[in-house]
Amino acid sequence: MHDPSRRLPGERLFSVLMVAASLFLFHTATGISGFAGLAEPGSFPIFVTGVMAITSVVIALRTFRLPHSLEHGWRAIFPGFVILTAILMGFYALALKPVGFLPTSFLFLTLSTWAMMRCALWRAAGFAALSLILVYVVFRLVFSVLMPEGLVPEREILAYIAALFSGGGK
């Protein structure tokens, strides 16, 4: 998608942000152990952040000289799906611990599938439920990944199911 001879919307801002971040990191690196010696803990960080600073400035200068791309507008750079997904992921990460893995993932999958596939909500929810069962079986039960329980008492439910199968369910 990126044509090196044209500048995309937002590319100038990104290059400036990279310069600012590089200079900030370089400044921080100089504070580690100063310029005391070549084998000091700060010498390598100073060098690499210095390289970052120099290259980012060169990139920014080149970017500013490039003509604007006529093909791509802001919508091509930030399609609605990308923004929506990024927001949903942000909410997912925030809600994961307090609400728990199962409800958060179900909501995330339902909403994102619903938006992307433009299907009926019940179909998206059905797909989300099926996917979540698969993910849960593979990752929680096979890979033994521990995810936050939150509102759903997962361990108790699993113990109850195990007890049912062993004939001890109440």
Place this chain on the structure above:
Amino acid sequence: MDFAHFFMSWIDPQLLGLVGLGTFAGIYIGAIPGLSVTMAVSILISFTFGWEMYDALALMIGIYMGGVYGGSRTAILLNIPGAPSAIATALDGYPLAKKGLAGEAIGLSTTMSALGGLVGIAVLGLAAPAVSEFAIRFQPRDYLLLAVLGILLVGSLSGESLIKGVFAGALGLTIGCVGLDPLTAEERFTFGHVELWGGISFVAVMIGLFGVSEALMQLQHIDTPAVKQKISRVIPSWRAVVKFLPLSLQSSAIGVIIGALPGTGGDIAALMAYDHAKRVTRNPKVPFGKGAQEGLVAPETANNAAVGGAFIPMLTLGIPGDSVTAIIIGAMFIHGLNPGPMLMIERPEMFWFILGALVLAVGFMLLFGLTGIRLFVKVVELPRAMLFPLILLLSIIGAFAVNNSLTDVYWMLGFGVLGYFMKLYGYQLGPVILGVILSRLIDDNWRRAIISERESLGGLMHGILTSPLSLTLFLAVLAILFTSTPLWPMLKTRLHRRRPGKDEA
């Protein structure tokens, strides 16, 4: 005794199953456009922390081998390379499919991929012990130069501009510096936060850069409909295999060499092999770009041969051959292994195990590649809108699972967004991850090298200029840097201008 480990994955049912499962999954992941092997391995690595090293490696090797091959399927069927290593495959593979020869093209690419894979593994088996023995004599400055060379190579060959590649590499090296200094425990880029003392989880960085950012990029093309193809005969004729044997062996050689160069992988190997095929095939039956079988054979052999090649620097020097081996190195670190020359001496059984698992993966690749075409077509035709929410969910679970920490999830999301913008604006992500993995190695060796010269830069330069190996590496680094300056195009123009003059004279 150590050699017996070669057959370990063949005999142990669990390991056999994991290599098979990995290869199967790799083929499908590699085939679905937008899902890359790097993405799969980086997400998967977080789930295999608690596993035995052999189990984790078996799965990752299968995915790697299968994924490099799998990209060719969609390149042939849809003209969309499933992986960067299949870009060259699409050039002639898709025209073949348009002529109704999709089955034959898939069959030929599968057989040649297997052949290339085997050649790569054979070279790995023969060369790695010798390289490792040689590498023991490496000085810290050689490691330093080799690692820098790797980052520069991946930066210069895989993207549109070296300067962006250098920036990306330096960014990765800086990320790798975060935490307490390993020698003096001095805080570096921690900003007073105790949580940063251990550094930023490289798994979070990897999943963010290769999982989330790639998924976000692919969301731009979510409405592209899947193209349907009819496939008939898949198993290629013996005559066709024999006919292309010389070209495939040449392409394998290119693949192994390119794969073995630190930082370069199957994508570059495939493009170079395609170019080679164009030059050596005098009178192709069908012109290149219009469905020449040579144009399919060369890149497919080379990209799988590069897999074996990529393992050479990884196992012998501790320097990854490409992004996937960078991730595998990370996994080995976590499991307490230290890839490098000492691995071959201290844990030779691990080397033989990897070799055996790679051969097994090639066998599975052949098996799954020549069968299950109908299932494959169905999977590829799945709407991508169904897949991406799942990938993003797995990315979040993966980042969380490493340390059971939400901080890692936030890092992953942050790097996902950064990676999205970097990709959008033409920065390469390969050098970032190579930088993160190599940061410690470069820092350690820089300090060892400079301390051994009593902190004298002149002494270090003298050491570099008087050692043939160091000098070669140093010149290679300079050459890459020189070719990215404006002087290089000026010099090339001058040379081109002079040539006709000479001819006339």
